Amino acid sequence: VAVAQLPDPHLDLGALNLPLNSFSMNQQQMSMLSVGLSQTFPSFGKLGLEGQQAGIEAQAAADTLRGQSAELVLLLRRAWLQALYTENAMVTVRHQEQLEAESVQAALALYRSAQGSQAEVLRAQLARDSLANDITRLQAERASDLAQIAQILNLPEPPSIEKQWPNLPPPPTLAEMEAR
Known part of the structure; x- marks a missing residue:
């Protein structure tokens, strides 16, 4: 508003x-x-042109702020979904690991009774170990996703993931951003 007015006498x-x-x-x-x-x-x-230019610049700043807020919300939701997916994948892989441990026990029992080969036992143990490696990889991914969420929300430590959509605060207004 001040740009479109006469200068002070x-x-x-x-x-x-x-x-x-x-x-x-x-x-x-x-x-x-x-x-x-x-x-x-x-x-x-x-004065009219300078006022229009200032109005356009203010609108551009507000649009940039809304765009950055939307981008942060998108990053947060993406990290949340990735963390939730990783957590569910870990549950599934742990179940598969338990089944594979039972398969190792079965292969050992067959080997001890001379009905199975040592290669079958080794394959079952290799599959079980591969699933253990997958769990370790998924845990690292989950920790990374939680750290990204903590960074976006400016939290001192990673949050716990709930099974529902996160309740996000509304984006800050232009006046709040200028006050910072």
Whole structure:
């Protein structure tokens, strides 16, 4: 609003040829006081154009803020979904690991009874160990996703993941961003 208004007027006060020994205006005939008021007028239409430009810049700043807020919400939701997926995948892989441990026990029992080969036992153990590696990898991914969520929300430690959609605060307004 201030950009589209006239600039402030200037007030000038002055004293000319004032004697410094008595400060009397009557001591010399050339002594005088002056008062002046001046106003600058920009060229026709300039204030309106500057006001429009400032309005467009303010709208662009607000749009940028909304875009950044939307991007943060998208990143947060993506990290939350990834963490939830990883947690569910860990449950599934742990169940598969238990089944594979039973398969190892079965292969060992068959091997001990001379009905199975040692290769079957080794394959079952390798599959079980591979699932244990998958669990370790999923735990690292989950920790990374939780750390990203903590970073986005500016939390001191990673949050716990719930099975429901996170309750996100509304994005900050332009006035709140300027106050920071």
